[in-house]
Amino acid sequence: MFKMQIISSCTILSMLVFNILCTGNGKEDWIIAFNPPVITAVPGLCALISCNFTYPEAAKPIENVQWLVCKNVQCNKNEKMFKGKVSTQNKIELEEKETETERIKMLEPDLTKNNCSIIMKDIKAEDENEYAFRVVGQGKHKSTYNPTVKIIIQDKPKMGIPSLSEGVEANLTCSAPFPCPETPPEITWWIKTRGENIINLKDDITLITRSLYISTLPLTPTSKMHNATVGCDVSYGNKTISASRTLEVTCEYKYTYLTKFLEKACFFDNC
Ligand SMILES: *[C@@H]1O[C@H](CO)[C@@H](O)[C@H](O)[C@H]1NC(C)=O
Ligand SMILES: *[C@@H]1O[C@H](CO)[C@@H](O)[C@H](O)[C@H]1NC(C)=O
Ligand SMILES: *[C@@H]1O[C@H](CO)[C@@H](O)[C@H](O)[C@H]1NC(C)=O
Numbered sequence: 001m002f003k004m005q006i007i008s009s010c011t012i013l014s015m016l017v018f019n020i021l022c023t024g025n026g027k028e029d030w031i032i033a034f035n036p037p038v039i040t041a042v043p044g045l046c047a048l049i050s051c052n053f054t055y056p057e058a059a060k061p062i063e064n065v066q067w068l069v070c071k072n073v074q075c076n077k078n079e080k081m082f083k084g085k086v087s088t089q090n091k092i093e094l095e096e097k098e099t100e101t102e103r104i105k106m107l108e109p110d111l112t113k114n115n116c117s118i119i120m121k122d123i124k125a126e127d128e129n130e131y132a133f134r135v136v137g138q139g140k141h142k143s144t145y146n147p148t149v150k151i152i153i154q155d156k157p158k159m160g161i162p163s164l165s166e167g168v169e170a171n172l173t174c175s176a177p178f179p180c181p182e183t184p185p186e187i188t189w190w191i192k193t194r195g196e197n198i199i200n201l202k203d204d205i206t207l208i209t210r211s212l213y214i215s216t217l218p219l220t221p222t223s224k225m226h227n228a229t230v231g232c233d234v235s236y237g238n239k240t241i242s243a244s245r246t247l248e249v250t251c252e253y254k255y256t257y258l259t260k261f262l263e264k265a266c267f268f269d270n271c
């Protein structure tokens with residue numbers, strides 16, 4: 001019994017020592033964090049990839065850093081979006097041979113800041129990929145970081161329209177990506193009813209996060225709004241994306257049966 005305890009404490013002790021050795025060995029030091037890990041980008045605009053990273057002491061001095069394009073979890077070392085040589089002052093300098101590099105800018109050229117954030121300019125549909133950051137240090141100390149960051153392309157805002165009943169206030173939402181700090185989005189709502197001109201509407205609340213912009217429009221539908229078109233336009237500087245939907249307004253009180261008939265009644269202002 002006593003012997004067993006000695007053995008098990010030894011096991012625990014050796015596991016601890018082993019762990020410390022492993023950490024010292026640096027295997028765990030290749031760490032990257034993306035915030036956010038998925039970026040929704042708009043064609044023609046820029047996209048900010050925000051990240052930080054660590055690397056083991058033994059890898060120093062770092063020779064170069066790269067951004068690789070990954071498809072189906074495979075990151076291709078030959079498909080580099082960016083390659084920067086690291087100078088003796090730990091500053092990242094572009095390697096001129098790479099063709100894509102003028103589209104990408106590392107925001108923090110000082111490698112000791114552990115900041116791998118980049119801005120990608122002029123996003124195109126083909127940029128919908130995963131990307132990996134790669135650091136090449138001394139000898140065998142190199143790593144293509146896992147996890148990767150994903151860029152998703154969205155070319156229209158997303159509208160959220162709840163079911164609408166005449167006279168009952170409802171909140172309509174329009175959400176647009178906010179991928180590029182240089183051009184914050186501005187949302188405009190409009191409605192076009194049958195035979196009437198376009199009316200611009202005022203939104204109520206705008207919720208802005210680093211990657212998303214959501215505008216809420218409180219709307220009290222009238223029967224006139226049945227079959228009207230509601231839309232939101234989102235401008236980023238001189239680039240605008242839009243979405244629109246047809247409104248269906250039903251009657252609140254006579255709703256329970258013969259719905260179709262009553263919708264028509266609504267349309268003829270009979271509610
Ligand atoms: C990276 O950023 C996160 C917070 O976003 C922080 O907790 C972490 O310590 C940072 N890592 C490095 C290496 O700076
Ligand atoms: C990275 O550096 C850029 C530019 O200096 C800065 O705006 C950003 O906040 C930094 N990000 C992190 C995660 O430290
Ligand atoms: C609309 O949103 C506002 C603000 O979030 C909220 O106070 C209100 O109750 C919402 N109205 C409806 C009908 O959900």
Ligand SMILES: *[C@@H]1O[C@H](CO)[C@@H](O)[C@H](O)[C@H]1NC(C)=O
Binds near residue numbers: 226
């Ligand atoms: C709704 O609008 C469409 C197209 O503008 C039109 O064809 C249809 O007849 C309208 N329906 C009603 C119920 O007004």
Ligand SMILES: *[C@@H]1O[C@H](CO)[C@@H](O)[C@H](O)[C@H]1NC(C)=O
Binds near residue numbers: 239
């Ligand atoms: C839109 O703005 C960008 C940057 O602000 C500029 O490069 C581009 O030429 C502008 N395009 C048009 C059509 O004005």
